[in-house]
Amino acid sequence: MADNSPLVLLAAGGTGGHLFPAEALAGALARRGIAVDLATDARAARYAGHFPARRLHVLPADTMRGRSPVALAKTGLALGTGILKGYRLMRRLKPAAVVGFGGYPTVPPLLAGVFSGRPTLIHEANGVMGRANAMLASRVTAIATGYPNLFAHAPALAAKAHHTGNPVRPAVIAAAGTRYAAPMVGGPLRLLVFGGSQGARVMSEIVPAGLRLLTPELIARLDVVQQARPEDIETVRAAYTRHGVKAELAPFFDDLPARMAGAHLVIGRSGASTVAELSVIGRPSILVPLPGALDQDQLANATALADAGGALLVLQSDFTPERFAADITRLAANPAALSAMADAAHSVGRADAAERLADLVVRIADIRV
Structure with missing residues (x-):
């Protein structure tokens, strides 16, 4: 230049x-x-x-x-x-x-x-x-x-x-070229779980506990990619191994946009970058806003995407293993609902x-x- x-x-x-x-x-x-x-x-x-x-x-x-x-x-x-x-x-x-x-x-x-x-x-x-x-x-x-x-x-x-x-980053624009393909009935169900740049302990506590409550048939379909804090990884890995859940765990994924594009459902926080990337790529999500923030910015972000039909908003106080298991069971049984959420998310992306x-x-x- x-x-x-x-x-x-x-x-x-x-x-x-x-x-x-x-x-x-x-x-x-x-x-x-x-x-x-x-x-x-x-x-x-x-x-x-x-x-x-x-x-x-x-x-x-x-x-x-x-x-x-x-x-x-x-x-x-x-x-x-x-x-x-x-x-x-x-x-x-x-x-x-x-x-x-x-x-x-x-x-x-x-x-x-x-x-x-x-x-x-x-x-x-x-x-x-x-x-x-x-x-x-x-x-x-x-x-x-x-x-x-x-x-x-x-x-x-x-x-x-x-x-x-x-x-959004160039990697997100590239990932947006992959169209959403809903899971086949009885086929693999790919979940991406992350909690922001530092990971979220609540994801490590609730998600494995919720997935173990699923039916054996649904557990067999799961393919989980999850970001976890280094100090939590072995505990999370042991929980998944104990219940027969196929999972890939890491403290950080440098190819997160590509992982997002490959997921059937994303579970995470609702920071502005996360919501923007979900919208541009067009993927359904369960969003758990960070509680206690003075500005409640994550709640506002998640509300906007949920109101558009692209996400389920779950307050952390309601984010229990039982609630999570019920949401996964319902969505896994309704691929059309996941596709509709993906389309709705993509419709608000820029x-x-x-x-x-x-x-x-x-x-x-x-x-x-």
């Missing part, structure tokens, strides 16, 4: 829900001849080694960890230092735009962009706005959303909001979200490509 290419500075926290859509946008911008740098904090930088950016810039940031004077002072000092360093970075890089994807590491570079007069954009992937984006929303040039009507009760924010959908977001970036930055 030429040295005089326009530059867009992306800012993202360290979770897959933040980095995956940023990665997808980076690819879309690169295809247009636009250079990309990434700004994040030291913790998130550990997960960004393969991010397709020209350079990585580390700025101090901190999460709100409490309301005590000491905690507030520590957070304020980190953010203030990050904003000052970010302002110096803006003067040096002169980016055409600064784009944030949520998480507190995005606050210093976005506010530095605002204070230096650069066009700024935040992308909100969830069905409710996260705290970091809420801090920035009134100050930025534009807001991109993963879900429509996010600001139905906030006219000032709605005026600068654009529904782009949630960008495979072109990265390109739509890139269009918005180019427009607010007035980049000539």
